[in-house]
Each structure stands twice: as C-alpha cells, then as structure tokens.
Amino acid sequence: MIKAKLASIGKDIYTVISELVQDTDIINFAKISPDIPCSDKLTELAIKYIKEKSVEYTHPHGLFELREEIAKEIKQRYGLNKSALNEITITAGATQAMYTAISTFVNEGDEVVLFEPAFNSYVPAIESNGGRPVFVQRTQPDYHIDWEAVLKLINTRTKLIIVNTPHNPTGAIFNEEDIAQLKKITNGTNINIISDEVFEHMVFDGQKHLSVLSDEKLAERSIVISSFGIAFNVPGWKIGYYVSSEKLMTKIRKKQHFQINAINTPFQYALADYLKEGVDYSLTNKQLEKKKQFVNGILKDSKFKIIPSKGTFYQLLDYSDISQEKDTEFARRLMDEFGVALFPLSVFYHDSIDNKILGFSFARNNEVLSKAAKQLLKV
Ligand SMILES: Cc1ncc(COP(=O)(O)O)c(C=O)c1O
Incomplete structure (x- = not known):
C-alpha cells in the first residue's frame, strides 16, 4: 500500500470554525483574514x-x-x-x-x-x-x-x-x-x-x-x-x-x-x-492598536481575564473564572449558546494542553468587534 505523508493530520482550526459558522448567524471571531481594507x-x-x-x-x-x-x-x-x-x-x-x-x-x-x-x-x-x-x-x-x-x-x-x-x-x-x-x-x-x-x-x-x-x-x-x-x-x-x-x-x-x-x-x-514610494507601516499599526483598545474596553467588564497582547492582531482570554470545561467544549458552547466563535488555544499544542484559554482576532470592523464583545459580556 502507498503510504501518504501527513495522512493523520486533520483540518486546521480556522477551517473548522469557518465551516461550522457558514450559513449561521454565529460571529466568526476567529477569522484570520482581516477586515482592514488594503491600500487603493x-x-x-x-x-x-x-x-x-x-x-x-x-x-x-x-x-x-x-x-x-x-x-x-x-x-x-x-x-x-x-x-x-x-x-x-x-x-x-x-x-x-x-x-x-x-x-x-x-x-x-x-x-x-x-x-x-x-x-x-x-x-x-x-x-x-x-x-x-x-x-x-x-x-x-x-x-x-x-x-x-x-x-x-x-x-x-x-x-x-x-x-x-x-x-x-x-x-x-x-x-x-x-x-x-x-x-x-x-x-x-x-x-x-x-x-x-x-x-x-x-x-x-x-x-x-x-x-x-x-x-x-x-x-x-x-x-x-x-x-x-x-x-x-x-x-x-x-x-x-x-x-x-x-x-x-x-x-x-x-x-x-x-x-x-x-x-x-x-x-x-x-x-x-x-x-x-515609501510605506508608513504605523498607520495599520495604529488602527489595530485602537481596535484592540476598543474591544478590550468592552471586555474589561466581562468575566474573562484579558491576557495582554503586545503584537499581532490576536487577543487571548482566560475563562478559568467562568468554567472548568475543556477549551474545545467551552468554545463550542459559546458558539451554540452565545453565537460567537473563538479559537481554543489547546489546538496549538501537540498534546492539546488545556489552560482554559480562547482567542480571537481584533483585525475586524468595529461593528463586529462590538457585537462579539457584547455577546461575551453575557457569559
Ligand atoms: C505566524 C504566521 N506565520 C505564517 C503565516 C502565513 O502567512 P502567508 O499567508 O504569507 O503564507 C501566518 C498567517 O496567518 C502566521 O500567522
């Protein structure tokens, strides 16, 4: 039999989530492509x-x-x-x-x-x-x-x-x-x-x-x-x-x-x-920083603990004060009960270590950020 390489590898988390939210009203807060438009x-x-x-x-x-x-x-x-x-x-x-x-x-x-x-x-x-x-x-x-x-x-x-x-x-x-x-x-x-x-x-x-x-x-x-x-x-x-x-x-x-x-x-x-022509990289950076402040400004009143993000456009949240469920299960419940999809951090570890942490991207338009964060306030 021909042995294919990487045969046991499944879909990545971003694909899994985008397939789960497709044709639903669930907000994909784990989306990797940014809402920020590119330069004309x-x-x-x-x-x-x-x-x-x-x-x-x-x-x-x-x-x-x-x-x-x-x-x-x-x-x-x-x-x-x-x-x-x-x-x-x-x-x-x-x-x-x-x-x-x-x-x-x-x-x-x-x-x-x-x-x-x-x-x-x-x-x-x-x-x-x-x-x-x-x-x-x-x-x-x-x-x-x-x-x-x-x-x-x-x-x-x-x-x-x-x-x-x-x-x-x-x-x-x-x-x-x-x-x-x-x-x-x-x-x-x-x-x-x-x-x-x-x-x-x-x-x-x-x-x-x-x-x-x-x-x-x-x-x-x-x-x-x-x-x-x-x-x-x-x-x-x-x-x-x-x-x-x-x-x-x-x-x-x-x-x-x-x-x-x-x-x-x-x-x-x-x-x-x-x-x-020379690129001003600080423009996108400032825009992202504002988005981070905006969404975290809403989330500070939630039961999630915000883990400081110094770079990228990802934000991690610790939910250990809310639940002891596995992060994959908790992420699934947030989708089903609160209509918002975050990624569970355990999928980024080879042995699926679960530290009760979920993440999302803040490279999204403010309407999505506000809607998703307000859903998380209800948790
Ligand atoms: C850490 C990291 N490396 C590499 C990539 C892939 O970049 P590219 O789309 O240019 O292949 C990504 C994309 O999100 C990333 O987050």
Whole structure:
C-alpha cells in the first residue's frame, strides 16, 4: 500500500470554525483574514501590472527591483546590509517560505526546536521531511521563552530552532534578552534559526519589534520570513519573502526553484512600485492598536481575564473564572449558546494542553468587534 505523508493530520482550526459558522448567524471571531481594507494605491498598481505583465515569468529568486526595495528597508530598519542579489528571495507567502526553508535543512532524524503554542504549519513541514519536532512550552502568563529549558534540549541532532515574533496567537514579542539568549545558545553550534516575523509591523504600546536581523551575528545563521499578505492586508495574494546569509540562501534557492520556480509576476511589480514610494507601516499599526483598545474596553467588564497582547492582531482570554470545561467544549458552547466563535488555544499544542484559554482576532470592523464583545459580556 502507498503510504501518504501527513495522512493523520486533520483540518486546521480556522477551517473548522469557518465551516461550522457558514450559513449561521454565529460571529466568526476567529477569522484570520482581516477586515482592514488594503491600500487603493496598491490594488491599482496590481491591476495595472495584471494588464501589462501577466505574460512574463520573473526570475526564480524574485523580481530584482522588489528585492532591492526590501534590501533598502532592511538597511533602514536594522542598519544591516543585505544583498538583493544573493540574500533575499521572494516567495509565495510565508507558509511556502517556511516549508521550503525547513525542507532544505531537515533530514531524517534531525531535531527541530519549536515553541508552543505554535503556528500550525511548522510541525507538518518538519515531519514530512523526516524531522522530529522538539517542543518547548512558552511560560504563562506572558508566554515568554524559558531559554534554560531550550539549552537542555539542544544536542548534535538539533538542526533548527524556529522562533516567531510577534507571536501568533499569544501576542508575545521578543525583547533584548531573548535575542541575547538565542545568540548565546546557538553560538559555536551548527544550528540555524528560522524566524517567522510576519507580524513585524504590528507591535503595540510603544514597544518595538526586535528582529533576529537586529544582531549581525545572529542574522548570519538565520532565515527571516516576512509576508506582504499580512503587512499590507492582502493575505489572498500569497506573497512574501525570506532574508538570510548568502551561504544559507544559496541552498534554499535550489529547493525553491524546483518547488515553485517563479512567483506571481504582476504582484511583484506592484509591490516594488509601492515600496519605492515609501510605506508608513504605523498607520495599520495604529488602527489595530485602537481596535484592540476598543474591544478590550468592552471586555474589561466581562468575566474573562484579558491576557495582554503586545503584537499581532490576536487577543487571548482566560475563562478559568467562568468554567472548568475543556477549551474545545467551552468554545463550542459559546458558539451554540452565545453565537460567537473563538479559537481554543489547546489546538496549538501537540498534546492539546488545556489552560482554559480562547482567542480571537481584533483585525475586524468595529461593528463586529462590538457585537462579539457584547455577546461575551453575557457569559
Ligand atoms: C505566524 C504566521 N506565520 C505564517 C503565516 C502565513 O502567512 P502567508 O499567508 O504569507 O503564507 C501566518 C498567517 O496567518 C502566521 O500567522
């Protein structure tokens, strides 16, 4: 019999919830695509280039002009020189970038350290390449990383550490100490780091996103993944990029070339023009911060405990004062009795740890935020 890879994996939580709420009045408060519209300028550019450039393939590493614009942004943000020619590659979104990077470096029996709760695409990518995920639980209540625990799990089989900052779905962000510890732990090893930074422009309360690119030495062993889909509210475009050292990027590009060959041409031209004009990332950030304050302003009078979210557009709620039901069951009851769907946090743990926490996205229009939060006040 043919043995299919990943045969035992079921649907992800976002798909499960969207199927459950379809054709009902239940508010999908777990929806991952934002209600925030993308810039008119960007869509106009996309339409222009769909007309003008649709018959072209771009270079397998991505449109050079776009890579140059990314290099300029990195220089401006982190003071780091990254070569558009050798160290930046355009991808079909962050998910593909993650899969390609993992499959470039992970072989049978290799170990990959990752932190839970974890975004759902990491483990399937590790396992389909014969790797073994090594899980470290983030520490509550602020979901920081216990670097002492990480150190104990590292050995000669460890090939990768996957980090994610700002973190989906807890909203935790890296601080200087995290960068220093990651550097210390990997120093003198052959471990590479994949840093999922798709929420890099969504950090609140005057705090700053700390990329692994902010440290030159760490940057050398890292592959940093970004998503234009998330940055510009165009997740449906499925376009992003990774940045690495020339040594690592050369290996990744070989894999990517035969996985996807070239990325969508018109969107690359549109994004290159858009970046050339200079983007004010703080606008979406401010908008999201206001939404967070708005919805949490309503929820502060509820029986849920709000877990501070420092970044992303996700908010976690602790319901342990309300019920001791399993989070999956409680989430189901909220849908059936209160008409609002949140995601249970246990689905982001390999062993379904249940800490009585649910989450939602605040990248929604204020009417939805208000309606959903008011339902939660009744719980
Ligand atoms: C942490 C994280 N990584 C990666 C992705 C995937 O991004 P993309 O849509 O560009 O594949 C997402 C999407 O929500 C995400 O939350």
